[in-house]
Amino acid sequence: MRRILFALAILAATPALADEPTTVTIDNFSFKPNVITVKRGTHIVFKNQDDLPHSVVIPDLQVKSPLMDTDGSYEADLEKPGEFKYFCGIHPMMTGKIIVTE
Amino acid sequence: MDTMIGRREALACMALGAAGIVWIVRGGVPHPLSSADAATTDDRLHFVQISDSHIGFDKDPNHDSTATFQAAIDEIKAMKQRPAFLLHTGDITHLSKAEQFDTAVQVAGSAGLPVHYIPGEHDWGGDDGALYLDRFGKGTKGQGWYSFDQEGVHFIALINVAGFKAGGFGTLGADQLAWLKDDLADKAASTPIVVMAHIPLWTIDEGWGWKTEDGDQALALLRRFGSVTVLNGHIHQVMQKVEGYVAFHTNASTAFPQPAPGTAPSPGPMKSVAADRLRSMLGITDVVVKRGQGPLALTNRTLAEV
Numbered sequence: 161m162r163r164i165l166f167a168l169a170i171l172a173a174t175p176a177l178a179d180e181p182t183t184v185t186i187d188n189f190s191f192k193p194n195v196i197t198v199k200r201g202t203h204i205v206f207k208n209q210d211d212l213p214h215s216v217v218i219p220d221l222q223v224k225s226p227l228m229d230t231d232g233s234y235e236a237d238l239e240k241p242g243e244f245k246y247f248c249g250i251h252p253m254m255t256g257k258i259i260v261t262e
Numbered sequence: 263m264d265t266m267i268g269r270r271e272a273l274a275c276m277a278l279g280a281a282g283i284v285w286i287v288r289g290g291v292p293h294p295l296s297s298a299d300a301a302t303t304d305d306r307l308h309f310v311q312i313s314d315s316h317i318g319f320d321k322d323p324n325h326d327s328t329a330t331f332q333a334a335i336d337e338i339k340a341m342k343q344r345p346a347f348l349l350h351t352g353d354i355t356h357l358s359k360a361e362q363f364d365t366a367v368q369v370a371g372s373a374g375l376p377v378h379y380i381p382g383e384h385d386w387g388g389d390d391g392a393l394y395l396d397r398f399g400k401g402t403k404g405q406g407w408y409s410f411d412q413e414g415v416h417f418i419a420l421i422n423v424a425g426f427k428a429g430g431f432g433t434l435g436a437d438q439l440a441w442l443k444d445d446l447a448d449k450a451a452s453t454p455i456v457v458m459a460h461i462p463l464w465t466i467d468e469g470w471g472w473k474t475e476d477g478d479q480a481l482a483l484l485r486r487f488g489s490v491t492v493l494n495g496h497i498h499q500v501m502q503k504v505e506g507y508v509a510f511h512t513n514a515s516t517a518f519p520q521p522a523p524g525t526a527p528s529p530g531p532m533k534s535v536a537a538d539r540l541r542s543m544l545g546i547t548d549v550v551v552k553r554g555q556g557p558l559a560l561t562n563r564t565l566a567e568v
Contacts, residue, residue: 189529190528247428
């Protein structure tokens with residue numbers, strides 16, 4: 161039993177597998193989680209659950225989403241390793257970071 | 263910006279808006295406007311500020327933002343003294359969509375008056391202003407800024423919703439500030455100036471992004487003028503402040519109210535406003551320029567007064 165629990169703990173701490181979508185939720189004018197670590201090739205989904213539109217701009221990846229209305233989403237594939245800061249294109253005080261590992 | 267305000271001789275006055283508040287600014291001091299000051303045929307100029315129509319917004323507390331925008335236009339059409347024109351201080355649309363721009367222009371056009379527009383971030387952020395500029399950019403400079411004169415008053419339309427950077431605020435940018443300096447160069451200090459920009463040029467709440475990071479540079483260029491009125495939108499509520507000869511005013515929305523700073527976790531719509539209260543929290547601003555060197559009179563009218 162102890163061995164199984166240990167294995168689960170390791171799994172929980174591992175970055176998302178490349179073929180699993182990873183979700184960042186937008187609510188109350190913030191990105192959650194605010195900082196996320198994923199493997200190269202991860203498919204990331206930004207879901208807007210806030211009451212106003214938002215967008216996602218990742219300057220170093222030349223990503224600029226359209227405005228997402230409430231319940232809208234935007235998806236991107238993260239193919240380049242590195243640390244990438246991003247922000248909402250219409251509320252620039254909303255920021256986050258994606259760390260893409262090999 | 264805060265530093266500049268601290269240096270100046272000023273009487274600052276901020277008022278949270280309510281139905282029918284009427285202000286007149288004399289010598290930098292705001293006074294309640296008496297009925298004798300209301301718009302008359304002797305006025306030098308009479309115009310109306312509308313803002314944040316958010317055409318396309320259809321959630322609590324307002325499921326029909328087109329209807330409330332039309333109500334605002336109907337209130338203007340019913341005015342005894344017909345305004346010369348309308349100023350729309352941005353967030354014309356909710357999502358920068360072509361059909362939302364079309365609806366807004368159609369409704370605003372039903373007033374039968376010229377309308378001068380500037381964009382809000384909702385008009386710009388979907389496509390870097392492409393659709394906005396396609397409709398409203400003709401004859402403008404740079405990214406859409408412009409000025410014009412009417413009845414001796416100089417109007418300046420600034421854009422502070424382009425060029426956002428991570429962690430930043432509203433931005434005018436070096437090019438627009440250089441243009442502003444040139445635009446003002448030949449104006450006498452006695453010329454009444456009206457500036458419009460979507461995001462407030464004065465700092466209201468940094469955490470909510472209610473600030474223009476280089477707004478102080480624009481205000482420094484305006485310092486030599488004896489009468490400056492700054493008309494903003496963005497925060498969906500009426501606030502006023504007077505600094506020296508500069509009167510700052512933010513307008514109510516015609517779509518939905520937003521909370522006062524510090525009273526909610528985020529600046530989202532006030533969803534729980536009851537239907538029978540909504541129109542008392544939406545509105546327009548009636549602006550009258552009296553003849554001579556008199557001050558501008560600003561009257562906030564709610565849509566419940568129609």
